[in-house]
Amino acid sequence: MHIPDGYLDMSIAGLFYLLTAIVLGYSIYKIRKEQVNWVLVGITASAIFAAQMLNWPIPGGTSAHFVGGALAGILLGPYAGCLAMACVLIVQCLVFADGGITALGANIWNMGIVDVFVGYYIYKALENRNKFLAGFLAGWLGITLAAIFAGIEIGLSSSFHYSIAVTVPVMGMWHALLGIVEGVITGSIISYITTTRPEILKATEEVKVGRAVWIALAVMIALSPVFAYLAELVNYSEPLENVASALGVSEHPIYEGILPDYTVPGLDPYTGTLISGIVGVAIVLAIGFIIQRASGTR
């Protein structure tokens, strides 16, 4: 997933350098303030670097490797995990030429920020139910979202002539499959540490997750119209709709749904997308709440 030089426009590369500098700078501030053991951060980074070199066999005769962003977040906490992954990616770039110098900001954003923070908060939200499942979902979703971000970055760059409508699905779907490897490895490591040295994981437990998860959900909902706008900007349409259009097939839905095509009839599409996002999240949360109550777990 390391983006090399030559794939990104300078404007996109510069934007992600800026965003990365802000988040990494804040993480370093938090690490200093909380007097985190930065030696442990460096050692864990070198351990993740080594673990990335293992090729894991997958059915079909091929293999995949581990990235470790979510694991870094779970083991060290999001800020120290972010610093550890930044170290891994900088060493890979400046010592082994893996990933470009101009794309370093974007690479740290994807694998050192998105993967780490998403992985950490997913794990914290689910850890009381099942440690393996929480680790699996953290690893899987972290890497899949990181790949989607990589798809957005290269898709928005005019240097790379495939549009975002191609790059995001390709990166997202491919990594959603490969992410299963990441998820299983992350879940297995977390399960093992939970049974042998649970105090390692407790070191990052003081962070208040509930509020952060709500904020992250709110930000994602608020951003949903931006993605609707971007999709319109690049003339994105569903691949199946393109096929239908090419074949001259027209749509005759049996039931339109309450929010047809993620819009609210009578409202402009962006407001409709925003409301659809809120309704969708509310439904999923309600189902989760009902399952939680029914299973009697917290």
Place this chain on the structure above:
Amino acid sequence: MMEVVDRSLKSATEYFQNFFSFEYYKNGFLQNVDARVKLLGIVVLLLATVSTFKISKIFAILFSAVVLAKLSNVGLRKLISRVWLFTLFSFLIVLPLTFVEGWGYVLAFTLRVLTAITLIQILVLTTPFNEVLQTLRFFKIPETLVFALGITYRYIYMMFTELLRILIARESRRLKRLSFREIWENGGKALGAYFVRVFEKGERIQMAMKVRGDKIRYYHRPFKIGTSEALFIIFTTFVLTWWLML
């Protein structure tokens, strides 16, 4: 136990053992240039490469990069062995676009990637990592990040051998060929044990560092423009002027 898993780790460990032991033994032009000047020069050439699709301009920089490699005793064969794979990968990714855009874009894109990777490889092959760290501190990168980077680099090889030891210990106790499911289960446990050891080692190293004073400093040589730096600046300026004129 896990043929694919431990074979990949064994080859990686051997590679890194050689890498850390023998990487910087050659001397040449760029090895004598101050890392601060070299990093800035290479980044300028990199930016010139990725800001154009004109093949003649990209070729000018690629040619200059090869000249720099030659002057710095970086063998062409070694350089090709380090750049061909991702260049080929990039070429194959954009190859379908020949039907839409013709060969011009595909060649220019591939050449951009090849030139950019070549420039980074030349930087990597002529600059020890401690000089990179000194340069980062010189450019005011926060010391927490630079120190953590230093620790990361310093302990990579140790972490490789640690992981290899765990896998060899497990392999030596294996009595039968394992299924996919068993490989994954055992591998997960092995990695879990590895990270527990990593934490224990990290705590011990931190305590040992505290005993010794808990402070790392990266000293830079005083900044001066010597003959090598002046020649490199003239070379870079010449290449950029050539690039602008094309």
